[in-house]
Amino acid sequence: MKAEIIAVGSELLLGQIANTNAQFLSQQLAELGIDVYYHTVVGDNPVRLAQAIEIAQKRSNLLIFTGGLGPTKDDLTKETIAKMLNKKLVIDEEAWCSICDYFAKTKRTMTANNRKQALVLEGAYVLKNEHGMAPGMALTVGEMTYMLLPGPPKEMQPMFLKYGRPFLLQTLDVQEKIESLVLRFFHIGESQLEAEIEDFIDAQTNPTIAPLAADGEVTLRITAKHRVEEEAKKMIRELEKKILTRVGDYFYGYNGDTLFSKTLEKLKEKGKTIAIAESLTGGLFAEQLTAISGASAVVKGGVICYTNEIKENVLGVPKEILQTEGAVSKRCAQLLAENVRKLCRAHIGISFTGVAGPSELEGKPVGTVWIGIATEEETKTFPLTLAGNRDMIRMRTAKYGCYYLLQALK
Amino acid sequence: MKAEIIAVGSELLLGQIANTNAQFLSQQLAELGIDVYYHTVVGDNPVRLAQAIEIAQKRSNLLIFTGGLGPTKDDLTKETIAKMLNKKLVIDEEAWCSICDYFAKTKRTMTANNRKQALVLEGAYVLKNEHGMAPGMALTVGEMTYMLLPGPPKEMQPMFLKYGRPFLLQTLDVQEKIESLVLRFFHIGESQLEAEIEDFIDAQTNPTIAPLAADGEVTLRITAKHRVEEEAKKMIRELEKKILTRVGDYFYGYNGDTLFSKTLEKLKEKGKTIAIAESLTGGLFAEQLTAISGASAVVKGGVICYTNEIKENVLGVPKEILQTEGAVSKRCAQLLAENVRKLCRAHIGISFTGVAGPSELEGKPVGTVWIGIATEEETKTFPLTLAGNRDMIRMRTAKYGCYYLLQALK
Incomplete structure (x- = not known):
């Protein structure tokens, strides 16, 4: 079984939207054990669409289309396929009733082209649209199976899950x-x-x-x-x-684990709370942890000590250390971790200080980073030399924070 | 001029990622007045890739490839094109030096396959990779132009903007x-x-x-x-x-302005410093501001007051207010903004408190938000009722913070 996903819509070729439908369907088909060999995107143009279908028929035997089922003149997917397969388009009474209902309910005026939406390929298995008007359909002709789905993800996804997926499982007699x-x-x-x-x-x-x-x-x-x-x-x-x-x-x-979710999980498991001092990362580490629901059980809070003034006045790093060793130093990372731990009364304190760029700082090159981790028993510091731009250095620093924390919590 | 964007990577066919590169490039080409007629996605398979290229050559004369330039065995884009065009692959000395530099700098061990990344098509115009290792390239052969770009968007986008776009403009002799x-x-x-x-x-x-x-x-x-x-x-x-x-x-x-960059710009222009108290947003607002280089001129720092304990002990919100009016209240937002301003000795204090979800808090529904803005003269508070999931509520809250700050700074 070789599948190809064909998205129809000029808005994709203009870059107005990304082809997330292909991603969703690819994940679904991978789960069903159906190999997807190609994605194709083609505009609302019947000649080019027909050519794309001809190519796809030679290399795949399951063609899944998204888009082009709407009421307007440039929605041409089923018309093009009908012509190629020499099939008629017939009104699906159920779909037609639900379109009429929809207009009655929303008190909107129906136009002639709305009837076009209720047309389906003769002999096709109709996939009900419970979140919009245009029905989908699936049809097997010889070795080839065609499935037509609407373009809007909000209509396509539930339709595929409820009707498209079972159709594939049954028709294709998926064994593996x-x-x-x-x-x-x-x-x-x-x-x-x-x-x-x-x-x-x-x-x-x-x-x-x-x-x-x-x-x-x-x-x-x-x-x-x-x-x-x-x-x-x-x-x-x-x-x-x-x-x-x-x-x-x-x-x-x-699978969906992240360094941040694992860190949160591990902190919870060990019953430890954390306080965060962020200079270089400016809030990124705390933001990533608190983006996960349930963070409040372990994240007490922290200080964004972006300037030396805050390092000194709020987190008690002595002025002479900032002047002699600098903010980007082992000693500063150590004190920030220890003092934020005490200030927030947490089990663990973690600190991030370094040079994000674009310019060097205190004579230290871009990418120089110190991370401090303080517990009741001891404080460890970790030097890093990171490459990349400002965003990459900040994000990698935060990820290394998780990495060292996970090691410390082992 | 007819363009086709060919993404190479099995991760796309497995649905692990969406083809956002095609969207970005489509937008860019639309701006240049170049019509994009097809997007194709093909896996890391040299036979199928060669077939896709043969098809594309018949219907398009500008082929832009993304992906498959990495160091591993399944990265085959340039190898496949070299074979089809009967071209050699040669080491690009500049790219090779920058790869060596990267490894030297980050003290990581280089493996034999890293040298493969410095290979380019003989005679190609090399597109420098300033955010990663694999260089891109562009080559015109007869009527056909081939452009090869790396897969990671962080590398591909700046490479296209800085080197790919000018190459197209020049080569294609765009008149308008x-x-x-x-x-x-x-x-x-x-x-x-x-x-x-x-x-x-x-x-x-x-x-x-x-x-x-x-x-x-x-x-x-x-x-x-x-x-x-x-x-x-x-x-x-x-x-x-x-x-x-x-x-x-x-x-x-x-264009590339963001609410955060405009806020930073406006603060600089007015010579004002800012301190931030983040409960709901957990560091997001500070992180977004400090992601911009030069933030240290105006962002003094702040407190991530995620728990009530920190609101009380570090930012001096009286316990009775937290108990009677709650952390998600006008009064709490006001005190957080005022006290963080004083603690950090800034001109402006801003605070964020609210319910990010998934559950309600203090009997207040998900999406209830208070923002406080304190200056030397006065403190204003802004209530919001936001829809969406946790991430959306947090991000919109941070953006509204910018919006109200920009109004205050007018």
């Missing part, structure tokens, strides 16, 4: 279960990670391993297929174990 | 000058804004007006074409003037 698991790593580059597990990547067939680097992190997506779900899961577990034997030191979580 | 200007609005909905200027939108030909709503803001992109640059600019200025006569109250900036 597909399972996947994302492993998340930090403090290791993509190329180093791959080098460490090169033999697994080279040998991959089932399960497959897909590495991805983003925002200073690397993920590995392991995907396994098997007729028995439990077997697919077992295959993944076994490969995961082998991978983590090699690079487990850099592993921090699964 | 295309000028565009984005007007940014806040505190007005898209439909209301459109209704106010409906006659301009209906009458548009040159300049065109494209409205877009995102993140609680609305923008209008005005684009004019003329052989003389100054004439195009004049056309834009005239339309801008007419639009702002109608909806100028909601206008806050141009």
Whole structure:
């Protein structure tokens, strides 16, 4: 089963919106074990749409269309497919009734072209639209299956989940279960990670391993297929174990986990509260933690000590230390962590100080960073040398804060 | 000139990420007056990639690729194109030096595959990567132009703007000058804004007006074409003037301006410093301001008063107020703004308190927000009732903070 997702709409080609429909459907199809080999976007132009369909028919046998089912003249998806397949368009009475109901209810005036929305391909299985007017449809002709879905995600997504997905499962008699698991790593580059597990990547067939680097992190997506779900899961577990034997030191979580969510989770688990002193990061670390609901159980608060004045007056870093060693120093990071911990009466204090750029500071180059972590027992400091622009340095610093905290909480 | 954007990456076909690169490039090409007829997404598979390129060559004459320039084995874009065009891949010395620098600076270990990143198509114009390692490239062969850009948006976007766009303008000998200007609005909905200027939108030909709503803001992109640059600019200025006569109250900036950058700018202009007390927003407001370089001239710092304990002990909100009126109250917002101003010895204090959700707080529904702004002369408070999820409520609160500050600084 090879699928292609064809989005129809000039607004995509003009960059007015991103093709999030293709992302949603790709995730859904991956879960069903259907391989997606191509996404195509084509404008509201019947000739180019027909050409795109001809190409797709040669390389895929499941074509899923989004968009072009609306009432206006440039909505041409079903008309173009009808012509190519030599099928008639017929009124779907149920869809027509619900369109009439909608207009009656909202007291809006119906125009002639609204009837066009109730047209479906003759012989198609109609996918009800419970969040809009245009129905979707699915039709199998020989080896090919066509599924037409509306463009607005708010209509398309529930329609696919409630009607499209079951249609695919039944029609395509999907036998294999597909399972996947994302492993998340930090403090290791993509190329180093791959080098460490090169033999697994080279040998991959089932399960497959897909590495991805983003925002200073690397993920590995392991995907396994098997007729028995439990077997697919077992295959993944076994490969995961082998991978983590090699690079487990850099592993921090699964799937939707983030360094911040894991940090919050770990703090909760250990019953520890935290206070934050942010110079370099200016609130970013606290913001990321408190973006997660339930943060108030462990995040007491903190101080944004952006200027030396605040470091001195609010967090008690002596003036002479700021003058001799500077704000970007081991000693300053240490005192900020200790004093914010005391001020906020928390179990742990964490501090961030450094040079975000674009210019150097205190004679220290851009990317020089100190992180301090203070507990009742001891204070540790961590120097970093980070590359990248201002945003990247700030975000990586915050992520390293999580990384060192997670190590300290082990 | 017909363009096609080809994204290479299995992560797109698995739905792990959306193809936002295609959206960005489509907007950019639209501005340059280059028609985009197709977007294609293909996986990290050299056979299918070659087939997609063959199809694209028949229907387009500018192919822009994103992704597949990384160091790993499944990064195959330039290798596949080199093979198809019968071109060699050669080391770009400048790119190679900057990769070596990067590793030296960050003290990370280089692996053999990193050298692969410095390879470029023989004879190509190299597009420097100032935010990552893999360089981009552009090459014209006969009627066809190929441009290869990296996949991560943080690398791709600045590379295209600084090097890719000028290359296209020069190579394609674009005759008409295309000028565009984005007007940014806040505190007005898209439909209301459109209704106010409906006659301009209906009458548009040159300049065109494209409205877009995102993140609680609305923008209008005005684009004019003329052989003389100054004439195009004049056309834009005239339309801008007419639009702002109608909806100028909601206008806050141009192009890449943000509410945060405008706030920083205005504070600088007026010579005022600011201190921030963040409960609801947990550091977001300070983080957004300090993300902008030069923030230290006006942002003194602040307190993340996430718990009532910090509101009381660090910012001196009396316990009885927290108990009777609550943390989410006019009085609390007022005291937080006043006291953070004094604590940090700033000209202005601003505070944010409210209910981000998912649950209600102190019997107050999700979306209840108070913002306080204190100056030496007076303290003002602003109540808000915001819709949306936790992230949206926090971000909109921070943006309203800018909005009210900008009004206060007028």
